[in-house]
Amino acid sequence: MNIRVIVPALCAISLAACSQQTNAQTSDEAHGHSHAPDGSHYMPGDVKPAMTVAATPNSPEYVQLANNVEIIESVDEAMNSGSATFTHEGYFGPLLFGEELRAYSLRLEPGMFLSEHPHPTESIIYTLGGRWVLCSEGKRKVMEAGSLFHFGSNMPTGWEAPFAEGAEILIFKKKRDGDNYESFVEGIGEMAATLDEQMKDGEPFYYHQLESDHPAIQFAKSKNPDFGSVLEASKAQK
Numbered sequence: 001m002n003i004r005v006i007v008p009a010l011c012a013i014s015l016a017a018c019s020q021q022t023n024a025q026t027s028d029e030a031h032g033h034s035h036a037p038d039g040s041h042y043m044p045g046d047v048k049p050a051m052t053v054a055a056t057p058n059s060p061e062y063v064q065l066a067n068n069v070e071i072i073e074s075v076d077e078a079m080n081s082g083s084a085t086f087t088h089e090g091y092f093g094p095l096l097f098g099e100e101l102r103a104y105s106l107r108l109e110p111g112m113f114l115s116e117h118p119h120p121t122e123s124i125i126y127t128l129g130g131r132w133v134l135c136s137e138g139k140r141k142v143m144e145a146g147s148l149f150h151f152g153s154n155m156p157t158g159w160e161a162p163f164a165e166g167a168e169i170l171i172f173k174k175k176r177d178g179d180n181y182e183s184f185v186e187g188i189g190e191m192a193a194t195l196d197e198q199m200k201d202g203e204p205f206y207y208h209q210l211e212s213d214h215p216a217i218q219f220a221k222s223k224n225p226d227f228g229s230v231l232e233a234s235k236a237q238k
Helices: 003-030 077-079 181-200 215-223 225-236
Strands: 050-053 062-066 069-072 084-085 091-099 101-108 113-117 123-136 139-144 147-153 157-160 167-174
Touching: 003 215, 069 091, 077 091, 077 101, 077 167, 084 181, 091 181, 101 123, 123 215, 139 215, 157 215
Parallel strands: none
Antiparallel strands: 050 062, 062 069, 084 091, 091 101, 101 167, 113 157, 123 139, 123 147, 123 157, 123 167
């Protein structure tokens, strides 16, 4: 082949290869990816070896896979690890604390009732198991395992547990400055004491504290034919 044909062809191929590489880099950068020289996503550096961090009275067991990468292999086991704190709003259990987000669990016992109240920060809430009732602006919706919902800052919501199985809930919320396992558990403990005082002052946290014609009671009866047994069980909470 004539060299005057070969040279331009090789230049065209080289330019095409450079263009493809640039486009690939641009695509990676657009998605927040960076590659090591060998093309992998692993970047050498000071990375902790993978290790299991044992549970404590304030935290569940989790896996530290790498720097700033934590894994809870079973949320269900974490909820029953002993780090959860009982309050009249349910059992609160710490899960993970990120840079800006925190995740924690909430176990609703059968018969619990919480009137609508505003929250200063928004949340995204996933139902892990069981059934419960979400209430907002006087409207009620049964939430079941697999459901997901969001509420915005300062939006009043409440929850009710009219079913015999109760419910397990996973909550994602913006992290407070300096929040960690110890401060979370301490804060929930303080909330538990406050709620206990509010209940003594007449604030209802269980169905048996409501009037028989209360909308929550009427809704519960319409959704659970065996609600009477849940109502009786709620009387065990004093």
